[in-house]
Amino acid sequence: xxxxxxxxxxxxxxxxxxxxxxxxxxxxxxxxxxxxxxxxxxxxxxxxxxxxxxxxxxxxxxxxxxxxxxxxxxxxxxxxxxxxxxxxxxxxxxxxxxxxxxxxxxxxxxxxxxxxxxxxxxxxxxxxxxxxxxxxxxxxxxxxxxxxxxxxxxxxxxxxxxxxxxxxxxxxxxxxxxxxxxxxxxxxxxxxxxxxxxxxxxxxxxxxxxxxxxxxxxxxxxxxxxxxxxxxxxxxxxxxxxxxxxxxxxxxxxxxxxxxxxxxxxxxxxxxxxxxxxxxxxxxxxxxxxxxxxx
Amino acid sequence: xxxxxxxxxxxxxxxxxxxxxxxxxxxxxxxxxxxxxxxxxxxxxxxxxxxxxxxxxxxxxxxxxxxxxxxxxxxxxxxxxxxxxxxxxxxxxxxxxxxxxxxxxxxxxxxxxxxxxxxxxxxxxxxxxxxxxxxxxxxxxxxxxxxxxxxxxxxxxxxxxxxxxxxxxxxxxxxxxxxxxxxxxxxxxxxxxxxxxxxxxxxxxxxxxxxxxxxxxxxxxxxxxxxxxxxxxxxxxxxxxxxxxxxxxxx
Ligand SMILES: Nc1ncnc2c1ncn2[C@@H]1O[C@H](COP(=O)(O)OP(=O)(O)O)[C@@H](O)[C@H]1O
Ligand SMILES: [Mg+2]
Numbered sequence: 001x002x003x004x005x006x007x008x009x010x011x012x013x014x015x016x017x018x019x020x021x022x023x024x025x026x027x028x029x030x031x032x033x034x035x036x037x038x039x040x041x042x043x044x045x046x047x048x049x050x051x052x053x054x055x056x057x058x059x060x061x062x063x064x065x066x067x068x069x070x071x072x073x074x075x076x077x078x079x080x081x082x083x084x085x086x087x088x089x090x091x092x093x094x095x096x097x098x099x100x101x102x103x104x105x106x107x108x109x110x111x112x113x114x115x116x117x118x119x120x121x122x123x124x125x126x127x128x129x130x131x132x133x134x135x136x137x138x139x140x141x142x143x144x145x146x147x148x149x150x151x152x153x154x155x156x157x158x159x160x161x162x163x164x165x166x167x168x169x170x171x172x173x174x175x176x177x178x179x180x181x182x183x184x185x186x187x188x189x190x191x192x193x194x195x196x197x198x199x200x201x202x203x204x205x206x207x208x209x210x211x212x213x214x215x216x217x218x219x220x221x222x223x224x225x226x227x228x229x230x231x232x233x234x235x236x237x238x239x240x241x242x243x244x245x246x247x248x249x250x251x252x253x254x255x256x257x258x259x260x261x262x263x264x265x266x267x268x269x270x271x272x273x274x275x276x277x278x279x280x281x282x283x284x285x286x287x288x289x290x291x292x293x294x295x
Numbered sequence: 296x297x298x299x300x301x302x303x304x305x306x307x308x309x310x311x312x313x314x315x316x317x318x319x320x321x322x323x324x325x326x327x328x329x330x331x332x333x334x335x336x337x338x339x340x341x342x343x344x345x346x347x348x349x350x351x352x353x354x355x356x357x358x359x360x361x362x363x364x365x366x367x368x369x370x371x372x373x374x375x376x377x378x379x380x381x382x383x384x385x386x387x388x389x390x391x392x393x394x395x396x397x398x399x400x401x402x403x404x405x406x407x408x409x410x411x412x413x414x415x416x417x418x419x420x421x422x423x424x425x426x427x428x429x430x431x432x433x434x435x436x437x438x439x440x441x442x443x444x445x446x447x448x449x450x451x452x453x454x455x456x457x458x459x460x461x462x463x464x465x466x467x468x469x470x471x472x473x474x475x476x477x478x479x480x481x482x483x484x485x486x487x488x489x490x491x492x493x494x495x496x497x498x499x500x501x502x503x504x505x506x507x508x509x510x511x512x513x514x515x516x517x518x519x520x521x522x523x524x525x526x527x528x529x530x531x532x533x534x535x536x537x538x539x540x541x542x543x544x545x546x
Contacts, residue, residue, distance in 0.1 A: 191378035
C-alpha cells in the first residue's frame, strides 16, 4: 500500500469515509434547519431532538411492533413530521409576530423536554439498532473495505439532499416557497394559503431530521443525547454554509465532515474543534457564510 | 330577485376603517366601482390610497366596515380567499421576486377564474417579458418589472384589478405603454381600481375619480370635470402651490 503525506492510503481513506458519513448527517440536518429558517425565520433548536426522535421511533417500531428498517425509513419521518406539524400549528405559530429569540427559546425548551423524557425512559446508555440484512457486509473498493451500510448512508443522504434542493429550486412548489420566503403577505394575496405552506414546510424540515435519525440508528447508538451531541456541530455548519442557503448547507455539511476526517488523520487532537475553528474564520472573513447573502 | 343583484356594482365599500397597530389610517371610506369601469383613487402622499388597496385585498387585516365584492361580503376573509374570488393586486413596490426567474414570477399566482389571458396573449402584449424570461425577476428595469407585475395578474384571470401607482418613477414612453395596456384591459371587460398621483395620466384612462385625504373620500369627480377643470384637482393634490412657485420664479 502507498502513502500520502506519510500516511498509509488506507488510514487516510478510512478517515475520509468516516468524514463523509458524518458529513451526510451534517448535510441532512443543516438542510432541514436552513429550510425552516428561510421560511419561518425560526432557528429550530428542537432539530437535534427531532433527529433523536426519528431514531427512537425506528427503534420502537422494531421492538414493539416488529416493523423493520425499510418501512421505518418512511414511517418515522412521517410520524415525527406530523408531530412537528402539531408543534408549529399550536405553539411556534404563536411567536411569529414577536422577536426571533422567542421561537429559539421555545424550540430549545421543547428539545430539553423531549430529551429529558427519553432519558427518563431509556437512560443515557444507547440502544442497539441492527443493520438491515440487505446492507450487511463490506465492499472492497480496492484501496479499502467499506461497510456497505456506510456507503448506503452517503449515497442515500446525497440523493435526498439533491432531491430536496431540486424541489425547492426547480419546481412550482419550490417557487411558492422561495417567493413566500421573500414576501409571504404578497404570496398570500395571490391566493396561496401561506400559513398551511409554512406548517407543511416545518413538517418537511422536521421529517428530514427524523430521516437522518433513522439512517443514523444502525451507525451510532440510539440514545436520548444523540441529538444534543450533533446539533451544536450542525449549527456551526449552518453558519459556515450561510443561514438560509440550501446549497451552502449541503456543501458545508459534506465538506466539513471531510475536514473533520482529515484533521483526525493529521492532527487528531484538533478534530473535535476544527469545525468551530472554521466557523470563527468564516465569520471573521464573510459573516454571512460561504454561500449566504448578506441580509 | 333582490335589487342588489340588479345593480352593476362590482365593488361597494362602506365605512371602511383600518389601522396599523394602534395608529388609524382609514376613517370610514365609502365608494363603489361598477363592472367594466376604471376608477381612480387620487390623493397626496400618505393620504391612505395604498392602505385602502391593502385593506380591500385583506393584506391589512385590522379593518372594519363593509366590503361587498361581486355581491359577497369579504371583510372577514383572509387575503388568499379574496384573491380566489378574482381580485388581483399589483402593489406599489411591484413585488417582483428576486429568487425567482421572470418566467417563474409570471406563473406564480394560480389561475383563479376562467377567461384568463394565455401566455401567448401576454407575450404579445408584453414582448420584453418573453425575451427576458430566464433572468432573475429583479434584474429587469423598473418599467419591465411593472409590466411583469401586471402581466402576472392578467394570467390569473382576475376580473377586478387593483393597480397601485403603476406609472410611478417611469419614463414617459413606458407610461404611454401602460396606458395602452389599461385601455386594452378595459376593452376586454376588466374592472380596474387605479391609485395615482399623476392625475394627467389618470384622466387618459379613467371614467371616474375619488379624492382621498386623511383616510377619507373627500370628493368624487367625473373624468370630464377633471379635463375641463384641472385646477380643482390640482389644489386637492397640492400641485397648485408648486405651479405658483414656478410661475413666480419665471416672472
Ligand atoms: N406599515 C405601516 N405602518 C404604520 N403606518 C403606515 C404603514 N404604511 C403606511 N402607514 C401610514 O398610513 C398612512 C397612509 O399611507 P398610505 O396608505 O401608504 O398612503 P398613500 O398610498 O396614499 O401614499 C400614512 O400616514 C403612512 O405613514
Ligand atoms: Mg401609496
